[in-house]
Amino acid sequence: MSAASRVINFGAGPSALPDSVLQEATKGLLNFENTGIGIAEISHRSPEFTSYLAGVEALIRQQLGVPSTHSIFFTQGGGTGQFSAVVLNLLARHRLLYPDLRDEERGLDYVLTGSWSKAAHTEGLRLGGGQVNIVVDGRLHSKDAKSFDNIPPHASFKFSPNPALIYYCENETVHGVQFNHAPESIDSEGKSVEGTFPFHLLPQGQLAPLVGDYSSSFMSRPIPRLADHAVIYAGAQKNIGPAGLTILIVRNDCIVDVDAAAKLGAQPIPITLSYKTLADGKSVYNTPPVLAIYISGLVLKRNSELGGVKYYERVNKKKAEKVYEVVREGEEKGVFRGHVQEGSRSWMNIVFVVLGDGKEKAFLQGAEEKGMTGLKGHRSVGGIRISLYNAITEEQTDKLVAYIREFLESQ
Template sequence: MATSQRVINFGAGPSALPDSVLEDATKGLLNFDNTGIGIAEISHRSPEFTAYLASVEALIRQQLNVPSTHSILFTQGGGTGQFSAVVLNLLARHRLLYPDLREEERNLDYVLTGSWSLAAWKEGVRLGGGKVNVVADGRRGSEDGKTFDNVPGRDSFRFSENPALVYYCENETVNGVQFKHALSDGDSQEEKEEEEGMFPFHLLPKDQLVPLVGDYSSSFMSRSIPHLADHAVIYAGAQKNIGPAGLTILIVRNDCIVDVDTAAQLGAQPVPITLSYKTLAEGNSVYNTPPVLAIYISGLVLKRNAELGGVEYYERVNRRKAEMVYECLRLGEGKGVFKGYVKKGSESWMNVVFVVLGEGKEKEFLKGAEERGMVGIKGHRSVGGIRISLYNAITEEQTEKLVKYMREFVESQ
């Protein structure tokens, strides 16, 4: 299919990639770095690929200002794999720091804002090894007490004093809930960070290296990461903003790369070797075969990002895209055509979720979008409705086309 025939993919993942990147990738599939070997065929330990891997790491480090206190690792298993890995690695760290504590004295703190943080919490409960707490729950702020439609109020957060980990999901892909972002204008940084809807970094335990874990799978590289250096682990599946499915990117604070085998001798749960951050770090992310093709395409995306202006560029563009769509959503709500799922102040820049009111109207809306070359907007099977994903590869022009259709649909009802 020629480029001119491509549809606009508003899907939540695997997601759209820039046309120019896909065109460049086809060249690498045949001949990577003038080796005469395609990228999908080349050894992951070849000097050409290991040099490329180092360049991908450098692009991430530069664009997100990742300090030398943190390592950047590449692995497989997606965000779901990290639900397990963060528990096992950080419990091992906690065991090494506090070998005499009983399991019930080791706290794992989870902030619940949607389906993915709920899944992470469930995995923490399943693995055990400590007391698994819900330190804030967005459902308590909903009208029915059951729906994830808001970021919990900061007064509801109750962190443990010495947790083994503190987990949060920055953007909930299914539910369309995201922590607010402190922009560079307006109030001072301190004042902005204490606003409702922000993650309450100021409430975390003081005077310790807090084992803060941020799941950034669906917002990675879409805007800056606040307090990045204070995180123990940040992870992201590549299949939203960076590249194809199969690659998971980790930013791990070096004190959290621990000897899990020594921890196991002290009573911690054994960590599978490919989930151990120490294994990944010491093996320079090639202990076993990584997702070579996904890394290659992600590197092409990151190189293009840098040429456009990096995270700062996308932060501006993504803000404008989201504002366009939400303005049209509000128009549709006022006309009784659309109804948003998420409370104001908690809406995601990346995933706009709503329902189309009226018998058969959702099907009509989806059909009209497809006829105009826009696909992937049906909501997640667990919640239904409409979900429009505005990842980095979606341009402002494509967003304008969507908004134009939404307005036409509203006016036709």
């Protein structure tokens, strides 16, 4: 199949990758870095691959402005694996910091804004062993009092005074809810910037154990207050690579001796989930997802040439605005019904319902006839979901918008 015959993939993940990157990757499959060995065959401890891995780390550090206080790791397991790893590692840290606390006094804080933060909270309940606190539940602030359709107001956030972990999901792919990425959560007059994560409300006088799940927005725009996070993690399969790779940015004080913590009563941690294992082994303690790292490196190099996250911030904003505008037109005509409240809408995943019997099926069929796929909503909520990850171009977005207007005119 030629590049010209490829469909436009608006799927939520694994998602589209740039054609130029895929073409370059085929060369590496046969001969990586002039070794005469393909990237899928080469040793993960070879000097050629470890040098490449260091280069991928440098590209992330440079483009996101990751400070020296934080380390970058590459591993498997996706965001779901990190639901477990962050709990175990940060509970071990908490045990070392506060060895005399009882288990029931070691709290975990979760901000619930959609399906993925709800799943992370469920895992926290399984592994936490102490108090698992819901900081805020977006469903209580929704239009129907039961759906995830908003980022709750800052006044509703209630953090624990000394939790082991504070978790939030920056972008919820299923429900299309995303935090505002304004650089500060309060303005120059001291007023809350609603829709942002309320950094100003975090427990004071300590290095906050803040965990940001950035799986579906990583490298799509700058990360506010990155240095204030204990852990940021992301599955690669949305914006920068194929499935199988998870990228971690971990503050150095969170890389702790988990065996020493276990001797004090902490839950033992499987060796490949330990951040110290990743640090000591420089991400190659065991075989990492070599091919996924290679392709992600090609994407990151291309990103750098285009202008990095600032470039994508501009482009992704324009793409989202174009799609939301045509969805609004559909709402005014009574053909569409949007889901997310104003001010909480995702740039990455735009969700809505096509009203009327058989209309959703007709919408999806018409899009496929024009070479556009992956538009069906998540099985848990239905409807339509348009994912506008980095590899989706403005031109491709314009084609989708034109099709949607054509569909509206036919109704």
